[in-house]
Amino acid sequence: MTLAFVVPGLDEATSEKAIAILQNRLSQEQEAALVLKHAHWNVTGPNFIAVHEMLDPEVESVLAQADETAERIATLGGTPDGRPDAIVRNRTWKPFDVEGRASTEEYLKALIEYYDAFIAEDRRAVAELDELDFVSSNIIQDHVQQLEKFQWFMRSHLA
Secondary structure, eight states: OOOSOOOTTOOHHHHHHHHHHHHHHHHHHHHHHHHHHHHHHHEESTTHHHHHHHHHHHHHHHHHHHHHHHHHHHHTTOOOOOSHHHHHHHOOSOOOOOOSOEEHHHHHHHHHHHHHHHHHHHHHHHHHHHHHOHHHHHHHHHHHHHHHHHHHHHHHHHO
């Protein structure tokens, strides 16, 4: 990886490690937005409208997270990769497995499971970034807080 520059206080090797972690998070954030929109379009059943409308703010939030992560990569001197093949190439998590139309309950259970992995990956990234770049770590910590809140909404809906 060739960096355009290095931010003050970080060396090139540290920046490259942080960028690699952030790129992985960017890929999952992009995928998560697509997964959420897929669920938004395909939920069915008596609670359709509630879940359909609940997912829109989550999509917006996850897209904003991806934008913030990409901007941090660029700030660190890297080049964020937002192409579809980057999602697949960087995948370290289990893909979302609900296809087509399904009940709101089926989608929410699958999304809760997806969020389990998403949040766990973000928490691992936070632990790694704490050692490298506290600013990047703080950004991902903020993302975890939002994801945990959205997962709580899903769990509460099913309760």
